[in-house]
Amino acid sequence: MDEAKKIEEFEAKIAAGEKIEPKDWMPDRYRHQLIRMISQHAHSEIVGMLPEANWITRAPNLKRKMTLLAKVQDEAGHGLYLYTAAETLGISRAELVDQLLTGKAKYSSVFNYPTLTWADMGVIGWLVDGAAIINQTMLAKSSYGPYSRSLIRICKEENFHKKQGYEIVTHMAQGTSEQKEMLQDAVNRFWWPSLMMFGPSDKNSPNSGELMKWKVKLKSNDELRQRYVNMTVPQAHFLGLTLPDDDLKHNKETENWEFGEIDWKEFYAVIKGNGPCNKERMRARQNAHEEGRWVREAALAYAHKKKKAAS
Ligand code: 3HC
Numbered sequence: 001m002d003e004a005k006k007i008e009e010f011e012a013k014i015a016a017g018e019k020i021e022p023k024d025w026m027p028d029r030y031r032h033q034l035i036r037m038i039s040q041h042a043h044s045e046i047v048g049m050l051p052e053a054n055w056i057t058r059a060p061n062l063k064r065k066m067t068l069l070a071k072v073q074d075e076a077g078h079g080l081y082l083y084t085a086a087e088t089l090g091i092s093r094a095e096l097v098d099q100l101l102t103g104k105a106k107y108s109s110v111f112n113y114p115t116l117t118w119a120d121m122g123v124i125g126w127l128v129d130g131a132a133i134i135n136q137t138m139l140a141k142s143s144y145g146p147y148s149r150s151l152i153r154i155c156k157e158e159n160f161h162k163k164q165g166y167e168i169v170t171h172m173a174q175g176t177s178e179q180k181e182m183l184q185d186a187v188n189r190f191w192w193p194s195l196m197m198f199g200p201s202d203k204n205s206p207n208s209g210e211l212m213k214w215k216v217k218l219k220s221n222d223e224l225r226q227r228y229v230n231m232t233v234p235q236a237h238f239l240g241l242t243l244p245d246d247d248l249k250h251n252k253e254t255e256n257w258e259f260g261e262i263d264w265k266e267f268y269a270v271i272k273g274n275g276p277c278n279k280e281r282m283r284a285r286q287n288a289h290e291e292g293r294w295v296r297e298a299a300l301a302y303a304h305k306k307k308k309a310a311s
Helices: 003-015 028-047 049-053 062-087 093-101 119-139 145-173 177-196 208-213 221-238 264-274 278-291 293-310
Strands: 249-251 256-258
Touching (some): 028 093, 028 208, 049 278, 062 093, 062 119, 119 177, 221 256
């Protein structure tokens, strides 16, 4: 079958709402885009463990420590499902990890900001996991089978993370004036980075066209960002919090919460490696990889020995 015919059949399958599976024929660009996106997503889950892990030893009580520990552990699990989904496209885990550690692959910009107080743990759950869920419930319907299926479980767990964050935030919003101040400060620091998680505006998003054509993404970056703002502003108001945007206003006709201009200079600086914590995050992952080398080697040697004994 010639290439044009194969593409036609591939696109017809997508148009009919069928999933593309690893052994199906797919255009090279589809494979390339998926590897890029799924691996960046996996890296985000793994690097995303770092800002919160920072607070495990300093959680205010045992209950908080246990829930935070479980959440961080869930993120490791998400990373593993996603690396496995990426591997179905013909790339090895070692290559993917190498791309992260050598700075060739990106991970979400939001994890390059520091976590300065306990309130950040609540605000990350509420705002950052909240943004991730909006994006990922859409991606759970994406055309690539292994990615969409991995996201069904991930979204269930992310929903739980969002609830635990919102519960911390609700608790602090009803607390002492110092707690309220700490909470407001965390919201002020994480509001704009959470909007940046959705990526550049549609007119500056080079990958969206292809991804939407092949139904990997079903909504654009700006559409999802607006949905997130519409959902989150009333929650902030309910909690008695303000959002650090003087241009935020409700449009009665469109029912959208219109927001001010995102600082795209900051966004591009962060994704190019110049955010407040990029270097620290990369160093932490590189060290973890080195320190874990003996475990990987021992596991491989064991597997090899077992295989030899069985043959
Ligand atoms: N952080 C870092 N890089 C980003 C970014 C962000 N917030 N937004 C966009 N970029 C990068 C893109 O990766 C792309 O770079 P590349 O071409 O070198 O790969 C470039 O900026 C241009 O952006 P595009 O809009 O063209 O890129 P996409 O169409 O891929 O859209 C995306 C970006 C919305 C992040 C999309 O890739 C996506 O939905 N990815 C899957 C979900 C994901 O990775 N989420 C990250 C958060 S995971 C998480 O939050 C963990 C949870 O535990 C909280």
